[in-house]
Amino acid sequence: MIQPVKEKIILGIDPGTNIMGYGVLKITGTKPEVMAMGVIDLRKFSNHYLKLNHIFTRVTGIIESYLPDELAIEAPFFGKNVQSMLKLGRAQGVAMAAALHRDIPITEYAPLKIKMAITGNGQASKEQVADMLKRMLHIPQSEIGPFMDATDALGAAYCHYMQMGKPVSDKSYHGWKDFISKNPGKVVDPHQKR
Secondary structure, three states: OOOEEEEEEEEEEEEOEEEEEEEEEEEEEEEEEEEEEEEEEOOOOOOOOHHHHHHHHHHHHHHHHOOOOEEEEOOOOOOOOOHHHHHHHHHHHHHHHHHHOOOOOOOOOOOOHHHHHOOOOOOOOOHHHHHHHHHOOOHHHOOOOOOHHHHHHHHHHHHHHOOOOOOOOOOOEOOHHHHHHHHOOOOOOOOOOO
16 A cells, blocks of 8 residues: 655656656655656767766756655666666666765666556556556646657656555665665775775
């Protein structure tokens, strides 16, 4: 059962290296409402590091505009191309760093879990997820853009809303210290002698 809250704002992010989606849900009581959704278009940047800088700047701007209480982010799925996975992981990490910089708790959700929460089918297509969100959240067709990345991001936020009051089995972080404590061996302490 979803626990009623006075008000909570959830930022959802669908990481990408060409198009990154975002969606902002406002929860009042047990009623979700879309505040914003859109994409961060990274295709104009030829340099991967410029893309990362743009991601940080835009996600920070979205955080400053909507003041989310929590971030729900889609975990990258494992692909065969190692270089693509590395770049996607970096993009996700930079978006997470923007949230951590503002002490916003983060929860990662596997794509399968998000699709299950929205459609009841872990193998649902992006179009099916978008259609269900459109109906559940009363989103006008005119606000559904050409990229499904925005609705995927909104799906992450909605999945997080559905988990309110339930124990979360995916990874959650409540700031840098929590991230470091839950990822031993992945983070190098700059003060530690080698």
